[in-house]
Amino acid sequence: MEDKSQNESVHELQTDLSASLSLPPTSLISTVKKKKQHITAKRQIGVCHQFSPSNIRSARIALYSIMQQLFLPEFRFIKGSTTPENSTSNLPVESSSKRIKKNSHLLSLSPFFGKDDDVIRVGGRLANSPFSVDKKIPIIIPKTSPLAELLIRESHLRNLHSGLQMTFFALRQTVWITGGIASVQRVIHKCKPCIRFDARIRQPLMGDLPAERIVESFAFQFTEMDYCEPFYTKDSSQKLQKSYAAIFICFTTKAIHLEPVENLNKEDCPDALK
Known part of the structure; x- marks a missing residue:
């Protein structure tokens, strides 16, 4: 009853x-x-x-089963070819693969139907691992179902707007969305906070080059001068002192000339120009 x-x-x-x-x-x-x-x-x-955690899990699995029945065309083939032996041993169903289309994405997943929870899971070789059941044999979620986008969005928000790889890895702990990383990328690209924070700053257009840079001239006819950071040198009394270098750059040939300068005052600048 x-x-x-x-x-x-x-x-x-x-x-x-x-x-x-x-x-x-x-x-x-x-x-x-x-x-x-x-x-x-x-x-x-x-x-x-x-609702306890066990009831919430049962509700989730029931919803997964409904999504598979509505959006997974191979559901009835895999369910009909399941026997009591392979439903309890978590082994993939060999006879179901013969009735699935050759271009189906489920062929590489070795799917099997578990009668305990009425869902199709991914076959694997982790039966002896200490992981949870959902991690060892994830539940298959069709990418065309609205639940797939909700699960991806939930994982993305739960991990604080994580990136593509982290969101995809977190999903694989419990479910296996058939679209793979492409489905995750499609949902993340529609996240408005991520679009706003990942937006590229537009670079301003560069101005026109001065005439001195593009007109033919002699070397160092048009020159730019600058100072570089100080160097520590020793004077005649072996004391450390700061010294600088004046850099002269030719606008035409990009040649560089260095001149030592003791100080940054206005008296030493004309000496460097000589």
Whole structure:
């Protein structure tokens, strides 16, 4: 009796989601939250219930399953070819790959259907690792579903507007979006705060070159002068003192001439020009 009521609730949620897929992502989330509250109220009439982490995870997995059924054409092939042996051992289904199109992106993922949570996961070789189940065998999320964009945006905001690689790595800890890094890049490029902070500053146009730079002339006929930072030298009494260098640059040939200068006062400048 309990299983029958649960199936009816899931069917009602699937019907409402199918009608809400044309809505914006925010409206879709609000619809899911309202329906989830309605199902909880029907199961526990008159009881004030707060969602625990396990209930939230179950709701997420149920939503993933619905998205796969609606936006993954290979769902029924993989589910129909699953046997009790390979559904419990997390092994990829070999017979399902024969009925999947050759150009399908799922062929390289070795997908299998888990009857415990009714979702299609990515096959792998990490069964003996100490990681969580979602990290060892991530859940496949179709890139065409509105949930894919919501998950990418959630990961991007949770990691404080992280970059492309970090957002993509954080997503792979729990789910496997079929679009790969291209789907993540498409969502990040639409993030308004990131667009504003990553905008390039427009460089002003350079002015025209002076006539002395482009007119043919003799070397050092037109010269620019500047001083470079001080150097420590020793005088006749072996004491350290600051010395400078006057740099003369020819406008025409870009030749450089250096002259030692003791001080930066106006008396030593004419001596350097001589």
